[in-house]
Amino acid sequence: GAVVSQHPSRVICKSGTSVKIECRSLDFQATTMFWYRQFPKQSLMLMATSNEGSKATYEQGVEKDKFLINHASLTLSTLTVTSAHPEDSSFYICSANRGTENQPQHFGDGTRLSIL
Amino acid sequence: GQNIDQPTEMTATEGAIVQINCTYQTSGFNGLFWYQQHAGEAPTFLSYNVLDGLEEKGRFSSFLSRSKGYSYLLLKELQMKDSASYLCAVLDSNYQLIWGAGTKLIIKP
Numbered sequence: 396g397a398v399v400s401q402h403p404s405r406v407i408c409k410s411g412t413s414v415k416i417e418c419r420s421l422d423f424q425a426t427t428m429f430w431y432r433q434f435p436k437q438s439l440m441l442m443a444t445s446n447e448g449s450k451a452t453y454e455q456g457v458e459k460d461k462f463l464i465n466h467a468s469l470t471l472s473t474l475t476v477t478s479a480h481p482e483d484s485s486f487y488i489c490s491a492n493r494g495t496e497n498q499p500q501h502f503g504d505g506t507r508l509s510i511l
Numbered sequence: 512g513q514n515i516d517q518p519t520e521m522t523a524t525e526g527a528i529v530q531i532n533c534t535y536q537t538s539g540f541n542g543l544f545w546y547q548q549h550a551g552e553a554p555t556f557l558s559y560n561v562l563d564g565l566e567e568k569g570r571f572s573s574f575l576s577r578s579k580g581y582s583y584l585l586l587k588e589l590q591m592k593d594s595a596s597y598l599c600a601v602l603d604s605n606y607q608l609i610w611g612a613g614t615k616l617i618i619k620p
Binding site for chain 2: 401429437438439441486488496497499500501502503504505507
């Protein structure tokens with residue numbers, strides 16, 4: 396069964412709206428979670444690494460003030476897309492390692508974000 | 512820089528065998544993963560190789576040669592549901608996962 400849950404699966408909203416996406420590890424504690432973005436027909440792009448109890452580590456070119464990450468507990472990380480615009484429309488996916496760093500990442504089902 | 516190469520697209524026939532290659536150049540190596548991603552869905556884990564050789568898991572097998580920086584995913588007895596993108600990803604010395612662009616596999620009847 397699923398080990399990582401992501402919610403919501405789809406969001407359609409107006410430009411300027413802030414959207415929060417939740418990622419939960421279901422039966423394990425995840426000190427680290429990962430947030431990816433994927434545009435149509437393109438590969439996964441790591442946006443940031445979410446660290447429980449500390450600040451997220453953002454990849455180059457990703458605006459930390461635009462994509463707010465909060466990892467408040469060992470089973471929950473949230474990504475908030477602030478003041479979303481049409482160019483933020485994408486498929487956002489979270490993942491977590493179940494165990495040590497060389498364990499496979501398990502992915503949530505993804506959130507398809509459409510900004511009108 | 513770090514680089515992972517895999518073919519953009521491959522086509523195969525139902526019931527046949529297909530091999531998807533992946534070559535990598537990374538700063539260090541702590542293992543290689545293969546994931547399957549159906550259109551509009553998140554990736555799902557297929558295999559992990561950290562030692563040289565072949566790992567077999569049902570219809571899917573994955574091979575690794577660390578000296579050559581090379582891996583392949585072998586799919587046997589292809590089924591229509593195997594139509595998907597297959598992503599190769601390498602864990603570098605910092606345990607950062609480096610992703611390939613994926614290979615879109617098209618299965619024809």
